[in-house]
Amino acid sequence: MKRLTAGLLGLALAAWGTACTTAKGTGTEPDPVPAGPPARFAGTALFTDDVTATTGNWTHRFEVEVTWVKVENPNPAPPAGTTRYVPSGRVHAIMRSYTDTGRCTVDRDGQFPITTTAVPQEPDDQRLDLGSDGRYQGKLYGSWRLDYVQFCSNAAFQSTATLYMSLDIAGTLNGGRMQGDMQPKVLTIPTLTSTRTGSWNFASN
DSSP states (O other): OHHHHHHHHHHHHHHHHHHHHHHHOOSOSOOOOOSSSOSEEEEEEEEEEEEEETTEEEEEEEEEEEEEEEOSSOSSOOSTTOEEEEEEEEEEEEEEEEETTTTEEEEEEEEEEOOOOSSOOSTTSOEEEEOTTSEEEEEEEEEEEEEEEEEOSSOEEEEEEEEEEEEEEEEEOBTTEEEEEOOOEEEEETTEEEEEEEEEEEEEO
């Protein structure tokens, strides 16, 4: 009788455990994927233009905090099955240079808002398009005027420069994240070489 009772108890515990597993899961299932494209992506991007010239060198660096917001009714509309996003956020622009002539240096930075339009019309307008197949393509583009002082060996000069950023973004969505590096762009002329690089890391939220 004791053996029979123990056996029945074991079967009951096993059945209860199976029911709990079925009801609550094992805890190893992946998080559910939300239906449709995300409402926004948020993260950071980096763009750098390094120039080496016969008279010196300089670097323009842009550190970007950005939130890409879904456009509900873009006009003109992107290709069928494509979701368009436009950015908001801020840009930290950094300018550093050294010139052999006069031994001059510049070390300056500034904070600027990202400005954009929800109706892209020009190729360089800022936008991000996400296709139904998970492929995305876009651009972070802009120019900002930065006041600076150039310190030389025997004098200092105040001036203003316009700094340009043009980050090409392309890749495939991976688990709700966009992450990658821009194909480097190298421009070489007899007096200088410019190398432009960039990267991005955005997550859906």
